[in-house]
Amino acid sequence: MADANRARRAGDYDAADDVGRLPRWAVLTVSGGPRPRAARGPDLTAAAGRLQELVRDHALFLALLLVGLALRVVTQLAYSPALVYYDSARYLANAESLVPSAYRPLGYPLFLRALPLRGELAVIPLSQHLMGLGVAVLLYVVLLRLDLRRWVAALATAPVLLDAYQLNIEEYILSETLFDALLVGACALILWRRRPTPALAAAAGLLLAGISITRANGIAVIAPAILAVALLARRPAPVLALLAAFAAPIAAYAIHFHAVHGSYAITNTGGHFLYARVAPIADCSRFSVPRSERGLCPRRPLGHRLSVDRYMWSSRSPYFRARIARGKSREQVAGDFARRVIVHQPADYVRTVASGLMRAFSPTRTEHRGETAIARWQFPLTFPIYSPRTAKALRAHGVAHPRVRPALTTFLHRYQRFGYVSNLLLGVGLVAALLAAAGLGRARRSGLRVAALLFALMSLAVLVPAIAVSQFTWRYALPQLVLIPPAMAVGLTALLRRVRR
Numbered sequence: 001m002a003d004a005n006r007a008r009r010a011g012d013y014d015a016a017d018d019v020g021r022l023p024r025w026a027v028l029t030v031s032g033g034p035r036p037r038a039a040r041g042p043d044l045t046a047a048a049g050r051l052q053e054l055v056r057d058h059a060l061f062l063a064l065l066l067v068g069l070a071l072r073v074v075t076q077l078a079y080s081p082a083l084v085y086y087d088s089a090r091y092l093a094n095a096e097s098l099v100p101s102a103y104r105p106l107g108y109p110l111f112l113r114a115l116p117l118r119g120e121l122a123v124i125p126l127s128q129h130l131m132g133l134g135v136a137v138l139l140y141v142v143l144l145r146l147d148l149r150r151w152v153a154a155l156a157t158a159p160v161l162l163d164a165y166q167l168n169i170e171e172y173i174l175s176e177t178l179f180d181a182l183l184v185g186a187c188a189l190i191l192w193r194r195r196p197t198p199a200l201a202a203a204a205g206l207l208l209a210g211i212s213i214t215r216a217n218g219i220a221v222i223a224p225a226i227l228a229v230a231l232l233a234r235r236p237a238p239v240l241a242l243l244a245a246f247a248a249p250i251a252a253y254a255i256h257f258h259a260v261h262g263s264y265a266i267t268n269t270g271g272h273f274l275y276a277r278v279a280p281i282a283d284c285s286r287f288s289v290p291r292s293e294r295g296l297c298p299r300r301p302l303g304h305r306l307s308v309d310r311y312m313w314s315s316r317s318p319y320f321r322a323r324i325a326r327g328k329s330r331e332q333v334a335g336d337f338a339r340r341v342i343v344h345q346p347a348d349y350v351r352t353v354a355s356g357l358m359r360a361f362s363p364t365r366t367e368h369r370g371e372t373a374i375a376r377w378q379f380p381l382t383f384p385i386y387s388p389r390t391a392k393a394l395r396a397h398g399v400a401h402p403r404v405r406p407a408l409t410t411f412l413h414r415y416q417r418f419g420y421v422s423n424l425l426l427g428v429g430l431v432a433a434l435l436a437a438a439g440l441g442r443a444r445r446s447g448l449r450v451a452a453l454l455f456a457l458m459s460l461a462v463l464v465p466a467i468a469v470s471q472f473t474w475r476y477a478l479p480q481l482v483l484i485p486p487a488m489a490v491g492l493t494a495l496l497r498r499v500r501r
Contacts, residue, residue: 061140061154068136068161071415072129075167078408079383081121081399085376086386088173089393100257102268107214108175121173121397128170128177135184136161139486142188146451148493156489159481164416165377165474166481175214176475180482182211183221187458187483190228191451201229201238205245212246213253216267217465222246224457231450271335273470275319276312278341280305281352287344293337295322307370308471353464356472360463361427365474372473379412380404426480429488430456436491446494455487 055062087104094101094109115123136157143153160166160180169176189204190196196204208225211218225246230239254264261268275296284297296318298305311317324330342349359366367374376384383402385391394402436443437453459480466476 058150058154060151061157064154064158064161065133065136068133071162071167072132072170074408075171075379075412076122076125076129078379078405078412079125079171080403080405081394081397082125083168083172083380083384084386084390084393084402085172085174086389087175089389091173091175092393092397100253100260102261104175105213105216105253105266107210107212108178111178111214112173117397121394121399124173125171131177131181132160132166132170135181135482138184138188139482142191143486143489146191146448146490148489152489152493156485159421159485162419163421163481164379164412164419165478167412168377168379168416169475169478176478179211179214179218180479182207182214183458183462183479184482186211186221186225187454187486190225190232190454194232196229196233196238198237198241201233201242202245204229205242205247206249208242209246209249212250213266216270217469218462219250219266220461220465221458224454224461227457228450228454231453268331270469271331271333271338272319273312274338275334276308276317277352277469277471278338278345278349279311279318280308281345281348282337282341283345283348287340289337289340292325292328293333293340295324296334296337309370309372312470353468356467357464359472360467360477360480361423361430363422363424365423371471372475374474377474377478378416379409381406381409381413421481421485423477426484426488429484429491430459432495433484433487433491436494441495442497443491443494446497448490448494452487452491452494455483455490459483459487 090101090104091108091112094104094106095112098106098109098113100106112124115127117123139157139160140153143156144150148156186204186207189200189207192200204225208222211221222243225242226239229242233239250266253266257266257268258264279296279298281302282298283302284294289297298311298318300306305311306314306317311319315321319330319334322330322333324333359368365374376386381404383404394400433452433456436446437449437456439449443449443452462479462483463477470476
């Protein structure tokens with residue numbers, strides 16, 4: 001201590017010389033406090049720098065994401081509590097009972113049941129708008145993992161973020177948004193690694209099963225998934241994991257459906273829908289029709305018949321008027337008749353389905369006679385009440401007077417005049433993806449062929465069965481907004497980008 005006193009008097013004393021002799025509280029005082037607290041400044045600066053770099057690198061996508069968020073806020077505020085369609089009331093009722101419906105699987109009602117509704121239906125479109133934003137983020141991340149340029153990946157998310165028809169369907173209490181999210185999630189899991197693991201394949205299989213019990217025609221998506229996993233993994237384990245994870249929930253649902261309806265299926269209306277599809281073209285004079293099915297032959301001449309929609313739902317349809325032999329169900333007899341028409345008039349049936357498929361990629365969004373009006377997927381200026389069931393469903397959830405904000409609905413209505421993706425552009429994107437998958441030119445060595453194939457075939461697996469079994473409607477074409485843009489981005493990159501060494 002004497003040495004320290006002399007050092008003080010000499011003027012060259014350093015407090016650190018006495019640190020070893022001082023108690024802990026005094027050490028903190030002499031040394032200026034804990035060192036971690038002093039180090040926080042540089043850490044915050046580094047974090048701010050990383051955040052700034054992240055924003056700069058992904059500026060285009062973040063800008064699109066912010067615009068998509070703003071549009072969804074406007075849509076959410078424009079209609080209170082949500083847009084309600086014919087199917088919406090049945091979905092809400094199924095969410096209460098969880099009894100499998102003959103027409104609509106339980107996937108979407110289960111989603112509704114999981115939401116904290118408590119009489120507030122606005123939670124449904126809010127969650128769906130968030131899902132739409134999440135789909136865009138997931139697509140962007142997956143495309144970056146596939147080594148696409150950032151601006152290309154960002155533009156591939158623009159349709160789901162900005163398309164007015166996508167915003168509109170998210171505001172409805174309908175299954176499309178959940179269906180789209182499951183589709184993109186399954187594709188992301190399959191493409192997440194260069195070689196899918198059994199765990200990733202099994203997770204994808206569960207999502208694909210969710211797709212199938214959300215909309216029955218979604219069961220076809222398992223085919224392109226199996227093909228993609230087989231091509232990427234090059235070993236049986238991931239493929240078997242995919243199939244097992246897909247089959248188990250489907251089998252469980254079929255058993256539950258059998259307990260209610262007496263048949264192992266997901267829905268029980270395939271024959272009804274297929275009959276309505278072929279009734280406008282059926283020519284019973286060209287083949288022999290069993291007596292049990294003759295009542296289903298349309299009496300009106302070809303070219304003067306009801307529309308598919310009327311044959312499906314109208315009380316004037318032979319489906320509801322025909323006498324059915326004892327021991328057979330109306331659904332079974334209609335299905336047998338429809339398959340007989342397809343076997344004897346294959347060209348007519350293929351021509352009808354192909355015509356509907358081409359309309360999904362036509363330059364303009366037209367509306368044919370008897371189709372579901374395209375206006376139903378456009379923003380209404382007033383709150384739409386499609387049937388007494390709509391008002392009843394709203395009252396059951398505490399909504400006596402649904403309302404709109406006219407300024408916002410007017411803005412959305414005008415935005416939809418130009419704020420949508422060209423169908424012709426989607427068609428070009430699908431062709432580009434299929435050409436890349438076939439290995440044309442530089443695509444052969446791009447490493448992107450399977451990704452292009454997966455997105456392209458998924459889009460066809462969703463669209464073709466819907467048109468083949470039911471009819472074309474612009475509602476059924478909406479999932480293309482989350483499948484074809486990434487397919488186009490991957491396909492054009494594979495076809496045009498110089499292969500790296």
